[in-house]
Every structure is written in C-alpha cells, then in structure tokens.
Amino acid sequence: MPEAILIARDIRTYYGDSYVVQGVDLDLEEGQTLALLGRNGMGKTTLIRSLMNLTVPRQGEVRLRGNLISGLPSNRIARQGIGLIPQGRRIFPTLSVQENLSLPGSVLAGGRDRAKRDWTLARVYDLFPKLRERAGQMAGSLSGGEQSMLAFGRALMSNPDVLLMDEPTEGLAPVIVARIGQAIEELKRAGMTILLVEQNARFAESVADKVCIMSNGQIVFRGTPELLEADPETRQKWLGI
C-alpha cells in the first residue's frame, strides 16, 4: 500500500459555538484522488480550510509527509506543498491572466522552501490553451469557466504535492465541467495527489479513486466510487440522489 502523504487526525473545528467539523480523520495516499461528498453545510469547506489552517481547528493534527503542519501559518503550509483551489473561483480580478499565474512562482523563488518546479507557465498553458489566448486580459473579465481554469492553473503554478479543490465545478456549464474533469485526469496521470470537495456526486465518482461522504461534521461513508454507486441506499440517505 502506498504511503499516506497527507494525514489528518481528529480535526475538530468550531465557528463560535457551532461545532462544524466533529472529529474527522483523513488519509490521502500519494497519487490518490479522494472525493469528499456531502450536502450543503455539512462542513466540507470548513474541513479543507482547517487542513490549511485558514480556519483554525480547535483540536486535531495534520501531517504532510510525516511533518506536523497543523498550527503553522497558512502561508507556510502552502509553501510546504499544499495548493488550494478555493470555492467560487477566487482569482485576482485586477491582474492579468499571466500575472495571476506568475504570482505563486515569485513566492517560491523568494522562499526556496521547495526546489520542485514541475509546473511552468508553458505547461499550464498547454493544459488550458484558452488561458494562453487570454494571457494579457484582466482576469476579472474572463468567463466563469475561464476563471475556474485560471484558479486551477494558479494552484498548479505553486507546484503543490497535494491539491485541495473546493467545488471546482460549481455553477459551470457541462462542457466546462468535462474540461475540468479532463484536467483532473491529466493531473492524476502526472501523479498529483488530490482532495476534491464536491456536491456533484456523479462528477466526483467519475474522477475519484476513493470517496468519503461527510454529514453533520463527520465522515459517514468511506469506500470506492464503485461501492458507492452500487449502494443506492447510502446515496439516498447522505446525498439525496
């Protein structure tokens, strides 16, 4: 069995008094794509934010390649090799496409925390040729699909070992969703480890190696996509489909 690259143990996160993530364990193996499913408000995004310490968990620990990263400032965690594609395609609207993409490179060059430089501008443009066409355009003027590709490309440019994706297909046309799916497949072939948070179960099942379902802050199902597909009862109960 491959080594788990990202391990989270007993993550508990609160927003004020509300107990959002209630003791979650996660094991992400190198090269694996793990989909985290669940309905709205079940704590998926909070869990992702907790992994990067963007929302500070009250308890629990996160290890990346065996190193304890929980408690580190978010920017240090990012530099250790975790990339985030935030929900809602959060690009930098007043910067051009190319500037958006070159931002992460500048911090790596300055920080030299990690020498790895697999992803270059050219490679991101090859993955998303549309971005090359729009290189000089302000990112805020891109279409929703293009913005989501940009958010994707920007996360890759920080050369992460683990990529966290928070609903990358939210609100996108089916043709763009398919394009995102292709991109994820290509990343998988390149050996990327991915944690994919999704509402779109069908999409997640099509790309993931392993699926978890989250409900009320806890993980209530772990298994393969095939297992989940063959289990209409679980799907109905936790996902409502």
Next chain:
Amino acid sequence: MSMARALRMFGTIALVLAGVILLITPYAGNPFWTGLMAQILIFGLLALSVDLLMRHTGLFPMCNGAFFAVAAYTVAMLEVNYGVASPFAALAGIASAGVTGMVFGVSVRASGVYFILVTLALGQLVWGVSVQWTWLTGGDNGITNVPYPSLGDMRIGSLTQMYYFVAFVVIFFTLLYRQVIRSPFGLSLNGIRDSESRMTALGFNVTVRKYVAFVISSLFAGVAGVLYAYTVQFVSPAASSLLISVEAALMPILGGPGTVFGAFIGAVIIIGIRNVVSGFLSGWPIVMGLVFIIVVLFAPKGILGIFNDLLRRSDRRDQAADAARKDVREAEQ
C-alpha cells in the same frame, strides 16, 4: 485618422511638451516658476510613495507626510547645526525616514479604517514633535538657512542648478519606483490588494509583504523630504502637517491612481491651485474642493484614467471589425 491614433498623438505631444517644460522652466524668466516646478516634482515623488500603498497594496496611509518631515528635519539639522557633508546628511535623512517607517510599520497589522486611523495618529505624533520640541526642531520658527547640497568643492549655487538636481533625482527614483511596481514583489502587492486570504493560501506572508511595502514607501517619502529641505532651504512644522499627507494622497487620486504619470499630474493640479489660484482668489481651497469632487464623481480613475479609457474604447472600436472577421473564421472551423 482614427480616434485611437489621434489620442496616441495627443498623448505623445503632451509627453514631449511636459519634457520640454521640465527642461526650460528655469529659463522662463521667473524663479517663481522654477521653485514651483521643483515642488511639483518633489511632491509628485511623495505622491508616488503614497500610491505604492494606496493603489498597489490597498492601504490608505495618513503618515507619509511624517516620513517626509522626518527626512527634511534630519537633513536641515545635520546641515545647519552640525555642518555634516551633504551626501551623509541626505543619506541620514532617507535612513531616518526609513527607520520611522520601520517603527510606524506596525500599523500594517491593522486594516481598513483602523489602518487609516493608526497612521493618522502616528503622523500627528511627528507633527507634535516638530511643534513642541523647540530645542530640537526650532518649533514654529523651524530651521532656516539650509544650504544647497554640495559634494566636496562642488556646490549647487543657484535655484536653477538645484532645480535640475531635483529633476534628475526625482526621475531616477521614479524609474526605480516603476521597477518596484513591475517586480514580482510589486505584483504580489497587487494580489494582496485584491485578496489577502487568497495570497495566504498561495504561500505568501501577507503581513511581512505589507510591512516591507510600508518601509519602501517611507523611504521614497524620505527622498522627497530630503529634496524638499534642500530646495525650500527652510523646514517648519508645515512640512509635517496632516495637509501634506492628505494632499499626497489626493494627487494620485486626481491624476490617475496606479500610474506613474498620474501622481505628477495630480501634483501639478494641487500645487498649481495652491500657488497660482491663491494669488487672485483667497477662496482657493474651494476651487481645490470642487476639482476634487468633480474628478472623483466623474473620473474615478483620475485624469489619466479618462485618457486611457478613451484610448481603450477607440482601440476596441478599431478592432471590432477584425474581431468580427475572426469570430466568423472560428465559427467556420
């Protein structure tokens, strides 16, 4: 001739004209204009230092006048009281502004309105010192008879020579400023302005970068302060007044935030109104206020913004035919 070409030509002519005026001002026959132009250049540089934080980083500082004043006072004191050689006095002036910036830089931990308030309070601290510590600053009398700078036997002997010296230094630092803005560091500041949390998630230490930007800003303000002390040859609490910080922020807003020329256009307007209109209209602040209101309401991107928008629009019109043809081609494929 298309609109876009006409606009470009206008821009080029304006630029050349500005260059010519910059060169020949001392020969206009009246030292008033030379002094005025020197002040425009100096305050334009100060305005750039504000714009680095305001437009590029998303922080609105109210203390750049303080850095300006600290540098000006340092130069004046060293030159007048201790006879320190000009290069050292000037460097000490810039350094003192930088050190003040390093101390005041704690304010980047605050954001939004709180940042404005904290910098306002810190700036007023410097003003308080310049008024009240008369043993150090001369109080309201200020420090007079600051000599023109010299290097060994070479001494700047006239306002005209001083003017060209100022122009040279301001242009040098403006080019340097442009390098800062265009560097990856400058880009990351723009990212911070757009979203701090996104930058954090990408691995940037946002607070450190804001702090560094703040200190760089204080250094540029310090350069302006040094030039001010040498050009005006007199430093008083007026240099540290809040008005300086406010005007330095208004200049880029009027001229065109985020652009190098915008800061100087704003300086022309504000210093022009203050010095020229005040000659025949005692209510000149009303004129300033009106200009400000009109620009903010009708040209939120400043005067240069109007020009750039017009240019972009006519460019787009010119390219419309091309684009339509290209769309047809793409549809056929």
